Amino acid sequence: MKKVLIIISILLLAGAGYFTYDKWVKHANLTTWSFVPSDASLVLEGKVIKDLQTLQGYPAWSIIEESTGFDNFRKGLSFLDSINGEGGFRAVFERAPVLASVHKVSSSDLDFLFIVELQNISQNTFANAVIGRLQKSGYRFRTRNYNDFKISEISKDGKTLTFIFYKNFFLASFTPYLIEDAIRVISDSELPAFREKFNKLNDTGAQGLASCYVNYEKAGALLGAFATSDVDFSMTAGNYELMLDSSFLQFSGFSYAPENGWIGTHTEQPATFDMAEVIPENTAYLMHITSTEMSGWKEKQISYVQSQYPGIKKLQDSLRSQYDFNVDQVFDLVDEEIGIATLESPRAGTQQKLMILEVKNTQESLNFFSQLTQRIALSRGDSVYSESYSDNEIRFLAIRDFPSTLLGDMAAGFDQCFYINYRNYLIFSNDLLELKNLIASVQNEDTWGKSIQMNNFFGRANNAANVSLFVNVPRAWNNITTSLKPEWQEHFKENTNTYRSIELAAFQFSYLDGRYFTNYTFTQPTRRKSSIPKTSADNGVRFVSAIKTKPFLVRTHAHKDFDIILQDSTNTVYYLDPNQNALWSENVEGRIISDIYAIDYYKNGKIQYLFATASKVFMIDRTGTSIPGYPKTLPSSSKIEHLNLIDYDRSRNYRLAITDTDGNIYLTDKDMKLLTGWNPRKMNRGAIGPMDHARLGRKDVMISLQQNGVINLMNRRGEFMNGFPFETRQSLSKNYFLRQSNSLSNSSLTVISEGGELTEITLEGGVVKRDQLIKTSADTQFRLIPDTGSDSFIIIRNEGNTYEVLDDTGNLLFSKDYLSEGPILVQYYQFGAGKDLVIFTDQQNKALYIYDKSGNLITGNPLNSEHEVSLIYSSAKKEFQVFTTWEENLELYTFSY
Numbered sequence: 060m061k062k063v064l065i066i067i068s069i070l071l072l073a074g075a076g077y078f079t080y081d082k083w084v085k086h087a088n089l090t091t092w093s094f095v096p097s098d099a100s101l102v103l104e105g106k107v108i109k110d111l112q113t114l115q116g117y118p119a120w121s122i123i124e125e126s127t128g129f130d131n132f133r134k135g136l137s138f139l140d141s142i143n144g145e146g147g148f149r150a151v152f153e154r155a156p157v158l159a160s161v162h163k164v165s166s167s168d169l170d171f172l173f174i175v176e177l178q179n180i181s182q183n184t185f186a187n188a189v190i191g192r193l194q195k196s197g198y199r200f201r202t203r204n205y206n207d208f209k210i211s212e213i214s215k216d217g218k219t220l221t222f223i224f225y226k227n228f229f230l231a232s233f234t235p236y237l238i239e240d241a242i243r244v245i246s247d248s249e250l251p252a253f254r255e256k257f258n259k260l261n262d263t264g265a266q267g268l269a270s271c272y273v274n275y276e277k278a279g280a281l282l283g284a285f286a287t288s289d290v291d292f293s294m295t296a297g298n299y300e301l302m303l304d305s306s307f308l309q310f311s312g313f314s315y316a317p318e319n320g321w322i323g324t325h326t327e328q329p330a331t332f333d334m335a336e337v338i339p340e341n342t343a344y345l346m347h348i349t350s351t352e353m354s355g356w357k358e359k360q361i362s363y364v365q366s367q368y369p370g371i372k373k374l375q376d377s378l379r380s381q382y383d384f385n386v387d388q389v390f391d392l393v394d395e396e397i398g399i400a401t402l403e404s405p406r407a408g409t410q411q412k413l414m415i416l417e418v419k420n421t422q423e424s425l426n427f428f429s430q431l432t433q434r435i436a437l438s439r440g441d442s443v444y445s446e447s448y449s450d451n452e453i454r455f456l457a458i459r460d461f462p463s464t465l466l467g468d469m470a471a472g473f474d475q476c477f478y479i480n481y482r483n484y485l486i487f488s489n490d491l492l493e494l495k496n497l498i499a500s501v502q503n504e505d506t507w508g509k510s511i512q513m514n515n516f517f518g519r520a521n522n523a524a525n526v527s528l529f530v531n532v533p534r535a536w537n538n539i540t541t542s543l544k545p546e547w548q549e550h551f552k553e554n555t556n557t558y559r560s561i562e563l564a565a566f567q568f569s570y571l572d573g574r575y576f577t578n579y580t581f582t583q584p585t586r587r588k589s590s591i592p593k594t595s596a597d598n599g600v601r602f603v604s605a606i607k608t609k610p611f612l613v614r615t616h617a618h619k620d621f622d623i624i625l626q627d628s629t630n631t632v633y634y635l636d637p638n639q640n641a642l643w644s645e646n647v648e649g650r651i652i653s654d655i656y657a658i659d660y661y662k663n664g665k666i667q668y669l670f671a672t673a674s675k676v677f678m679i680d681r682t683g684t685s686i687p688g689y690p691k692t693l694p695s696s697s698k699i700e701h702l703n704l705i706d707y708d709r710s711r712n713y714r715l716a717i718t719d720t721d722g723n724i725y726l727t728d729k730d731m732k733l734l735t736g737w738n739p740r741k742m743n744r745g746a747i748g749p750m751d752h753a754r755l756g757r758k759d760v761m762i763s764l765q766q767n768g769v770i771n772l773m774n775r776r777g778e779f780m781n782g783f784p785f786e787t788r789q790s791l792s793k794n795y796f797l798r799q800s801n802s803l804s805n806s807s808l809t810v811i812s813e814g815g816e817l818t819e820i821t822l823e824g825g826v827v828k829r830d831q832l833i834k835t836s837a838d839t840q841f842r843l844i845p846d847t848g849s850d851s852f853i854i855i856r857n858e859g860n861t862y863e864v865l866d867d868t869g870n871l872l873f874s875k876d877y878l879s880e881g882p883i884l885v886q887y888y889q890f891g892a893g894k895d896l897v898i899f900t901d902q903q904n905k906a907l908y909i910y911d912k913s914g915n916l917i918t919g920n921p922l923n924s925e926h927e928v929s930l931i932y933s934s935a936k937k938e939f940q941v942f943t944t945w946e947e948n949l950e951l952y953t954f955s956y
Contacts, residue, residue, distance in 0.1 A: 091158045091174045094230060094241040095253035098274070099160035099172070100281035102253060105269035160253070162237055163281045167544055170234040172241060177227045208242050210235075257296040259315055259574075267300035271310060285547045293320035297577055307519050310579040314568060321367075321467075322568055322575065324359040325525035327352040329569050330395035332522055334415055336508035337484050339500040340934065341891050343535035344401040346469055347527040357390040364467045375464055382434045386464050392427060394419045394483070399462065399470050402493060403534035403891050405850035411493040412472050414462040416485045424485055428478070432456055446757050449498050449709030451479050453491070462487060475801055491756065491801045498709070511935040516563045521578045524567035532561050533892035559893060594918040599950035600639045604628045606944040609927040611655040615681055616666050621931065622681070624668065625944060626651050634683065639949065643683030647690075649673050653702035653749070660686055660729060662711050669715075671702040676715065676731065691731045695739075697721055701749035707759055707775075716750040716761075724750050724763060726777070736777030744769065747793050755799060755806050760822060762808070764795060770808065772822060782824015789816055792842045796852040796867075809867075811854060815841040817869065832856065832869045846889035853887050853897065864897055864914070872897075873914025879903045890932045896939075900924050905945045909954075917956040923948065 095102055158174040199214040212235070213220045221238045222231035230241055244252050253274070254260065260272055275292040283289035299312035316322040330349035338345060350356045365372040378384040396417035404410055418424040435457045436443045444455035455477050462470035473489040480486075481501065488494040500506055507513040521527070532539070536559055540551050551558055562582040568575040604627040612621040620637035627633070632651070633644045649672030656669040660678065667680045675690040676699070693699060697719035705714040705726075713729040722745040726737030733739075744765040751762045760780065761773040768787040772780045780803075789812035796809040803822040811817050815832040832841065835858055842855040853872070854865040862883060863874040877883055881903030888896040896917075899908040907924035911917055924943035932939050938955040 089226060089228065089245070091156060091176050091228065092254045093245055093252055094174050094228065095158060095160050095172070096162075096237075096240040096244055097251050097253050097256040098240075098277055099162055099253050100169070100274055100277040101161045102272040103159045103161075103269055104272070105157065160237075161281065162234070163277070163284050164234045164237070165284070167284050167546055169281060169284055170232060170237065172234075172237040173229075173231045174241070175229040175231075177229055205239055206242050206246050208246075210238060210242075260296055260298045261313075267302040269301045271299045271301060271312075273297045273299070273314075275314075285544060286542050287544060293317075293322045294575075299577065299579070303583075306583055308581045308583050309519065310577070312577055313571075314575045314577040316568075316575060321363060322526060324363050325350070325356060325568070325575075326359075326570050327355045327525070329523045329525040332396070332517065332524075332527065334396050334398055334417060334484065335513065335517070336506055337415060337481055337486060337497070337501060338398070338400060338507040339402065339497050340505045340507065340510060341403045341500075341534060342400045342507065342529075343403045343531055343538060345527075345529040346399040347524075347529065348397040348466075349395055349523070349525060351395060353390060353393050353395060357387065360390070360466075361386055364465075368463075368467050371463055371467060374460070378458065378464065381438060382431065384431055384434075384458075388427065389416075389465060392416070392418050392420070392424045397466070399466065401535075401538070403531075404537075405846070405848075405889055405891070410472055411490045412470075412488065413493070413497065414466075414470055414473070414487040416487075418483055418485055421480060421483055425480055428454070428456060428485070444757065446754075447708055447710065448495055449502065451481070451498055453477055453479050453494060456487070477801070492799045495709075512562070516565070516580075516582060520565040520580045521567045521569060521576075524569045524578070525575075526568045528566040530564040530566075531892065532564060533559050533894075536893060555893075593920050594922060594952055594954045596923070596950040597953050598639065599948055600635070602627055602633070602947045602949070604631070605947050606926070606949065608651055608944065610929050610942040610944050610949055612929045612931065612942065613655060613668060614657050614666065616664050617681060623942065623949070624655050624670075625949065627947075630672075634679075634681070635949075639951075642681065645679070645683060647672055647675070647677060649675065652699065656704040658704060658713060658729070659711050660713075669702075669704055671699050671717070673698045673700075675699075676702065676717070688730060693717065693719065693725065694733070695719070695723075697723065701746060703749035703751060705752040707752065707754060714752075716752070718746045718749060718763070720745060722746050722765060724777075726750075726761075740773070740777040742771070747791060748795075751797070753797055753799055753806070755822065756802055758803060760803070762795075762797070764791060764810070766790075768812070770795075770810065770820070772824075780822075780824075782821075785820055785824050787812065787816075787818055789814065789818075794843045794845055794852075796843060796845050797849065809843070809852070811841050811843040813840055815839065815856070817854070830869065832865070842885065844885050844887045846887045846895075848889060851889055855885050857883075862899065864910075864912075872912055873910065875899065875908070875910075875914065877901055877904075884927050886927055886930075888930055888932075892934075894932060896930070898928060898930070900927060902926075907941075907943055909941065911956065918952070918954050922952055923950055 155178060156176050160172045161169055162172065164170045200211065202209055202211050204210070208223055208225065210221060210223050218233070220231055220233055221235040222229065223238060223242070230238055232238055244250055253272070257272070257274065274296055275294040279290040279292050294314050294316045297312060297314035299310035302309045302311065328351040330351050332347060332349070365375070375386055394417045398415040400413040400415065402411040402413070432443050432454065439457070441457070446453050458476060460471060460473050461476045462473050473487065475489055476487050477491050477494050478485055478487040479494060479498070486494070486497065488497070540548050543551060565578065565580045567578040606625055607628050608626045611624040613624055615622050618637070622637065623635040623639065625633055629646065630648055630650060631644050631646045634642045636642055651670050652673055653671040657666050658669050658678065659665065660667050665680070667678050667686055669676070669678050671677065675692055678686040678689040680686070699717055700720045701718040703716040705716055706712065707714070715727045715729065715731060717725040717727070719739070722742035723739035724737060724742065725739045726734045728734065742763070742765060744767045747764050747766055753760045753762065759775045761775065763771045765771065768789045768791050770783065770785040770787065772783040774780060787810065792811045792813055798807045798809065800806045806822045807819050807827050808822065809817065809819040815834050817830045817832055819827040821827060832854070839856060839858045842857070843852055844855060845852045852867050854867070854869065856863040856865060860876050860878060861874060862877065864872045866872055877899070879901045881901070884900040884902060886898040888898065895912045897910045897912065902925055905923060905925045907922040907928060908916060909918050909922070922941070922943060923945045925945035928941050928943050930939060930941045938953055941952045943950050943952070
């Protein structure tokens, strides 16, 4: 019997011991982290209530307020607050440590799990008093058991908050199974918590506003709730501190990458970011790669591409056997930097890209690619393509998707590959026109390296990272929104101004002792005013006689600002400096009928100005002195109707295209000496505009439209090209749009008839489409309005006093009514980054209306104008300047939106 009692005692003690261990010892070391499931996408740590109050003082709060993904966070806090009276929860828990883990809960939704450690009597008192208050306040309350845990649910107005109190912890979520997941984490010893799974993650040190821990495998899936596909980050986990100031938001800390991932191939010392001088301002994305030991990265990169992209490996093998070309050889030419730039496209469905290689030896690199192109041409029986453009030699590399052979899918999209050399860079592009535009951007200093905005941003980002993705959010906006799921596209569309006010972003990784120092840097949005202020003229000049032209803005060699040229009713031309002081005036005995063109006649950097009246062509410099022999007249007695300045390849070997009132075309050199085939080129009907020129590949195309609807394409000798003349058999609107590509077959010309037939033809004379736009009556008239940069166009549909603005596919953008019997002038400016303006000038009422593409009057009130306007945008100042003329007045208005 005694032995039995001893055994029973031992068993009771063992049972009591196990009970004590299970209830107290086993969970004695519980922290808020003990409840976080390992499948959380990310975890935010901090004194959340206090942190949110601090965050509300920064511009970034406007983004959070509009974020649907953050809705449950805000609603949860508001819900808890309402339980104890407005502000009660916040007052009690203001400084309580909180974790908020983020989870993907459906294909298009995310939610939060809140975990709060109750640290003092007031918090426990608050928790114990909650249930009693609920029933008195109209809340529905119920409890249920799950794995021996008591789960409570509060419901009101269709929203249910699920929560538990366990020991000194409070857990809550609007998604019930997230609470159940947390219970399983502490109940099942086989189920690791977040910090156990990612044991490399260290405490960040709490230097910033809050800490953020990321599970990149799940974070990619989380982004899949917004995007049409999951995102592969090529990393496992990371921990970061959130830092804020009045203009920047930054997460900085460390990331961890698997060795077989792409980030894991970067294990060398990073180099500095120097190629900003050749990144054009219209860049939407730049993937930038650096290494001080490029040869060390080369082997890992080649191995990664071959293992991940079997198709590219096959292409590499084919190039090696056919042309004796090895990818290794290209990497051996590279110095420290590689860039892949995606440019903002003004046209839907197109994507212009650049690959930029910083090379060690420019001549050696050019020789390498020259020999490669020669081997390819010899093998294919082709000639080697090259052309001179603005003192640069453009070459063609006949390897489809050549950049992807080096970098994989991130460099895809190069169906064709043109390249140039600039300083110590080789620059490749999939679009010949964009390569030429890049040359102009570098010459005009329209690059990231010359941008105040970008340099301020680079000052906050990491100047030496192995991998950087730079994003200009407004310029990347269309790409961002089209990659979203339809429901999120609608949300972003409704909150465009808020989200797009995040201007720049950088995602950067730098190798350091087996991990990657990480910076995620964002320029914070500025607060937008609720109403648009009234716009008034900043300054202006009043002339003796009425002004009869628009104010022409002209570049000069004397300074970087614009000078102004205009003409009054006495035919006097005035030349004004940027401060609107008249430098000279001259009576030209006729009305200016052309644009005003800047021309470097002597090729010495000094600028002259070319324009025409009906009887003469003038060329005058900034001092008012005419070029010797000017003004000049046509050899016939015909009147001049149109003038255009042509520079085939930006070599300053100018040509003057002059059309007379009979439609005859004269093409001359800069001294107006007639060229063969153009003395004149006789047409059977008048032209609706000046003859224009385009260079497509190595072909020069001369374009002229006639009043009877005939489209003429000619070569430089004035001979019709195959497929032309093309007869539309319609009375055409004045303007046309030329969509340029790398060949005649891939380029097209779009016209619209006055009756609304939209016709697009290739430059080989083939019809791409011919659509009749909707007419509401027989009196409906149509016009095509190209933007000032000739990158896109809009369509105006007019019936009576109603003017409708359509996009380039005929979809309605907005409609306006004007109480005017006189003509309405329309202009279209497309600056990119969402800065697109449609401008209406009511000549009868001398009123100017400037709209965005949604039809909002962005100046707050109509401005004064009687003629077309000239408008410029300063990205540094983020403001527009519009110059107008009306009656005897020249006025300048400044505004922003």
